[in-house]
Amino acid sequence: MSLYGVCYDCGAQATLRYKPDVALDDQPRPSVCNGCRMRREERMVEQFQERR
Structure with a gap:
């Protein structure tokens, strides 16, 4: 939905x-x-990688 x-x-x-x-x-x-959504996704990936 948008x-x-x-x-x-x-x-x-x-x-x-x-x-x-x-x-x-x-x-x-x-x-x-969409731009902010992509930034949020990038932060999620970075946080996940930091935890590893």
């Missing part, structure tokens, strides 16, 4: 997506743009 609106992270007008680092059950609607 929705057009203001990104929660950067404030840009964009097609919104769900946050990858938050459970879907905890998100009532998509809230971040």
Whole structure:
């Protein structure tokens, strides 16, 4: 599902997506743009690699 609106992270007008680092059950609607979603995914990968 996607929705057009203001990104929660950067404030840009964009097609919104769900946050990858938050459970879907905890998100009532998509809230971040694709760029911010990709940055969140990169942070998740970095944190995972640091734990190893």
